[in-house]
Amino acid sequence: xxGVILVRYGEIGLKGKNRIYFERxxxxxxxxxxxxxxxxxxxxxxxxxxxxxxxxxxxxxxxLRRVFGIVSLSPARVVLLDMEAVKKGALDxxxxxxxxxxxFKVETKRANKKFPYQSxxxxxxxxxxILKNIEGLKVDVKNPLYTVKIEIRExxxxxxxxSYLAPGGLPVGATGxxxxxxxxxxxxxVAGWLAMKRGVEIIGIxxxxxxxxxxxxxxxxxxxxxxxxxxxxxxxLFVVPFTRLQSEIKKNCPEKFYVTIMRRMMFRIAQKIAxxxxxxxxxxxxxxxxxxxxxxxxxxxxxxxVDMPVLRPLITMDKLEIIEKAKEIGTYDISIEPYEDCCTLxxxxxxxxxxxxxxxxxxxxxxxxxxxxxxxxVEKAESILVAPKEGVL
Amino acid sequence: xREIYLDxxxxxxxxxxxxxxxxxxxxxxxxxxxxxxxxxxxxxxxIRETRERIAGFLNCSxxxxxxxxxxxxxxxxxxxxxxxxxxxxxxxIITTSIEHSSVLExxxxxEGRGFEVTYLSPxxxxxxxxxxxxxxxxxxxxxxxxxxxxxxxxxxxxxxxAAEIIKNISHRAFxxxxxxxxxxxxxxxxxxxxxxxxxxxxxxKIHGPKGIGALFIREGLNISPFLLGGEQExxxxxxxxxxxxxxxxxxxxxxxxxxxxxxxxxIKELKERFVRxxxxxxxDVIINGPLDNRxxxxxxxxxxxxxxxxxxxxxxxxxxxxxxxxxxxHSRGGSVSHVLKAMGLKREALEGAVRVSFSALNSQxxxxxxxxxxxxxxxxxxxx
Ligand SMILES: Cc1ncc(COP(=O)(O)O)c(C=O)c1O
Numbered sequence: 001x002x003g004v005i006l007v008r009y010g011e012i013g014l015k016g017k018n019r020i021y022f023e024r025x026x027x028x029x030x031x032x033x034x035x036x037x038x039x040x041x042x043x044x045x046x047x048x049x050x051x052x053x054x055x056x057x058x059x060x061x062x063x064l065r066r067v068f069g070i071v072s073l074s075p076a077r078v079v080l081l082d083m084e085a086v087k088k089g090a091l092d093x094x095x096x097x098x099x100x101x102x103x104f105k106v107e108t109k110r111a112n113k114k115f116p117y118q119s120x121x122x123x124x125x126x127x128x129x130i131l132k133n134i135e136g137l138k139v140d141v142k143n144p145l146y147t148v149k150i151e152i153r154e155x156x157x158x159x160x161x162x163s164y165l166a167p168g169g170l171p172v173g174a175t176g177x178x179x180x181x182x183x184x185x186x187x188x189x190v191a192g193w194l195a196m197k198r199g200v201e202i203i204g205i206x207x208x209x210x211x212x213x214x215x216x217x218x219x220x221x222x223x224x225x226x227x228x229x230x231x232x233x234x235x236x237l238f239v240v241p242f243t244r245l246q247s248e249i250k251k252n253c254p255e256k257f258y259v260t261i262m263r264r265m266m267f268r269i270a271q272k273i274a275x276x277x278x279x280x281x282x283x284x285x286x287x288x289x290x291x292x293x294x295x296x297x298x299x300x301x302x303x304x305x306v307d308m309p310v311l312r313p314l315i316t317m318d319k320l321e322i323i324e325k326a327k328e329i330g331t332y333d334i335s336i337e338p339y340e341d342c343c344t345l346x347x348x349x350x351x352x353x354x355x356x357x358x359x360x361x362x363x364x365x366x367x368x369x370x371x372x373x374x375x376x377x378v379e380k381a382e383s384i385l386v387a388p389k390e391g392v393l
Numbered sequence: 394x395r396e397i398y399l400d401x402x403x404x405x406x407x408x409x410x411x412x413x414x415x416x417x418x419x420x421x422x423x424x425x426x427x428x429x430x431x432x433x434x435x436x437x438x439x440i441r442e443t444r445e446r447i448a449g450f451l452n453c454s455x456x457x458x459x460x461x462x463x464x465x466x467x468x469x470x471x472x473x474x475x476x477x478x479x480x481x482x483x484x485x486i487i488t489t490s491i492e493h494s495s496v497l498e499x500x501x502x503x504e505g506r507g508f509e510v511t512y513l514s515p516x517x518x519x520x521x522x523x524x525x526x527x528x529x530x531x532x533x534x535x536x537x538x539x540x541x542x543x544x545x546x547x548x549x550x551x552x553x554x555a556a557e558i559i560k561n562i563s564h565r566a567f568x569x570x571x572x573x574x575x576x577x578x579x580x581x582x583x584x585x586x587x588x589x590x591x592x593x594x595x596x597x598k599i600h601g602p603k604g605i606g607a608l609f610i611r612e613g614l615n616i617s618p619f620l621l622g623g624e625q626e627x628x629x630x631x632x633x634x635x636x637x638x639x640x641x642x643x644x645x646x647x648x649x650x651x652x653x654x655x656x657x658x659x660i661k662e663l664k665e666r667f668v669r670x671x672x673x674x675x676x677d678v679i680i681n682g683p684l685d686n687r688x689x690x691x692x693x694x695x696x697x698x699x700x701x702x703x704x705x706x707x708x709x710x711x712x713x714x715x716x717x718x719x720x721x722x723h724s725r726g727g728s729v730s731h732v733l734k735a736m737g738l739k740r741e742a743l744e745g746a747v748r749v750s751f752s753a754l755n756s757q758x759x760x761x762x763x764x765x766x767x768x769x770x771x772x773x774x775x776x777x
Contacts, residue, residue: 210707211708211709211711212707212708213707214706215710247777
């Protein structure tokens with residue numbers, strides 16, 4: 001089976017002198033995403049991409065719909081620049097989709113002015129041909145059930161009738177690299193997806209408190225990264241052993257500051273790993289006011305320990321919106337699997353919702369040598385290269 | 394890292410003899426038992442031998458043994474087909490609140506279809522009362538299903554006495570026994586226990602492979618098939634047989650032959666050593682269930698108040714010690730055990746319960762190491 005898919009990209013076409021760079025990145029990402037499929041060829045022409053393939057069209061489309069930077073796509077027929085061929089191609093395109101009584105119209109774009117007929121002529125010639133060959137159809141130019149689109153280009157004509165929406169955004173890698181602090185919960189994978197959507201290549205940083213949390217909770221994070229990787233390619237995931245620090249905090253700090261101090265330690269570790277990996281920002285799934293550590297005051301006190309910008313794509317979203325998004329991108333079902341993750345075990349009964357920086361800093365000093373423990377956690381972090389999940393595409 | 398596997402009521406390690414038998418069934422005697430030619434006959438022989446060995450073990454006829462995909466399928470078969478067979482005589486079923494979910498769920502399904510169900514409740518030690526059974530039996534009772542040994546506490550249920558009571562009071566009701574945990578640990582003589590109509594067993598609890606088990610159906614009951622579509626298992630359970638599974642099951646059983654009592658003694662010693670060890674070394678230990686011969690020799694359920702079971706499981710894991718919270722099947726669901734709840738455990742004991750279960754493959758030295766690590770873990774966790 002062979003076919004061509006017409007790929008439209010919106011925003012990146014507008015980026016002036018950066019355009020070449022973005023297009024090249026998009027083409028690379030498309031090639032990577034389709035790398036294991038049959039007969040893939042990607043070409044660029046007049047602000048469009050054409051993906052030729054010899055694989056199942058459904059599979060190619062599903063993959064492309066996960067490539068950031070693409071706005072929409074249409075599987076197309078490619079025919080010779082010849083009126084008879086265009087007519088036949090259009091008829092083939094509608095044949096299986098239209099039945100007696102249906103309405104349709106033909107819409108032509110003639111980019112190649114050397115073609116001997118003008119768009120309105122082509123519309124009516126093709127329309128007539130279809131009417132003659134399928135009984136009971138009607139043309140309706142205002143409100144048709146079905147629109148056959150014809151594009152007359154440099155070397156061939158393209159005929160298509162269906163468009164699929166893709167997520168838009170920017171090609172992953174085009175805007176930089178960031179460290180995503182990822183838990184097994186619902187929020188952080190969505191934050192990662194949104195970062196990727198704006199062209200950020202992400203690495204995952206996960207805090208694992210074995211044996212307070214199980215091997216399975218780590219597997220769950222790997223699984224979430226596998227889903228994210230279906231959008232942006234393989235993801236490097238760092239699993240940071242966090243037990244030691246957590247126990248020390250629990251033994252030495254006032255209960256109401258557990259969470260604040262724990263998060264400060266996490267940020268310290270995350271920044272060190274992110275820097276080493278060439279990231280310039282951190283992303284988190286934090287979102288305003290859900291739990292004690294997510295009040296504005298808490299965030300301020302926590303963020304104090306790092307110099308990198310901390311970006312929070314979900315900051316203004318409602319929980320329900322986040323859940324919707326998680327379902328849409330395919331992480332929700334994994335996130336709700338019930339394994340305890342490291343936060344639930346060390347949750348104090350009455351956490352401080354408005355921690356004061358001076359008090360927290362003082363309490364934190366009770367964890368002797370925490371710099372050493374932070375360094376040790378960074379050193380011992382396990383790195384896993386997570387490939388895209390199969391079977392979803 | 395060394396591995397000390399103390400989760401033998403969840404499943405057991407397959408012994409080398411069983412692995413060999415399975416390999417042989419995959420690579421050499423791989424024929425379809427239904428085939429006319431020699432390869433088929435060779436395969437059929439494996440099935441016959443295992444079936445006869447099981448029958449020998451249970452002292453019943455090999456015609457009464459039907460292979461299934463395990464204990465779960467055997468339980469489903471017994472419950473559904475027994476109820477279907479007798480529903481015109483009544484719609485009352487008796488079971489216990491401590492059954493395995495593969496009995497409880499089918500019975501719940503029947504409840505939804507209009508059957509009335511009485512759940513016998515256990516004592517504090519996890520044993521049901523025969524008096525209660527006597528009281529609850531009614532003329533329209535058509536099925537009683539009681540497990541032989543509970544998978545979470547090891548508590549043995551008085552199924553042989555129950556069989557007599559049922560046959561004396563009700564001439565009609567079928568009696569099903571889920572013997573998945575007790576099979577191979579306690580001798581069961583089905584010639585003698587004539588009141589038992591169905592009995593479920595499974596290979597992976599006795600060092601055989603997973604995915605193979607059997608249901609005993611007493612001859613003459615005229616029960617309907619569980620799967621249609623072939624001549625296998627006397628047309629009662631169609632489908633090409635799980636030959637490697639059956640071969641492995643047979644080999645695992647062979648390892649137990651004439652050995653059940655000796656096994657019991659050996660495992661019991663391990664358990665007693667363990668219980669003594671933790672009681673001496675750790676303060677505030679609660680044993681859930683009986684410790685004497687009213688329980689299987691290999692299971693002990695224990696709580697350490699102040700310590701969450703799930704955390705303890707993972708804590709021990711770092712030394713290669715594998716145990717379980719509640720029962721393997723629902724320990725992933727995050728909810729508390731229905732068995733321990735039915736026994737009336739207090740919240741703290743409920744959340745802290747872990748199950749330690751031994752096998753003849755464990756050694757005393759392993760037990761001593763485990764006790765030491767339990768002590769360390771509980772101390773550390775209580776200090777946090
Ligand atoms: C008491 C009991 N019944 C039934 C089963 C189910 O057997 P199987 O795992 O072979 O399906 C088990 C164990 O899993 C069990 O412990």
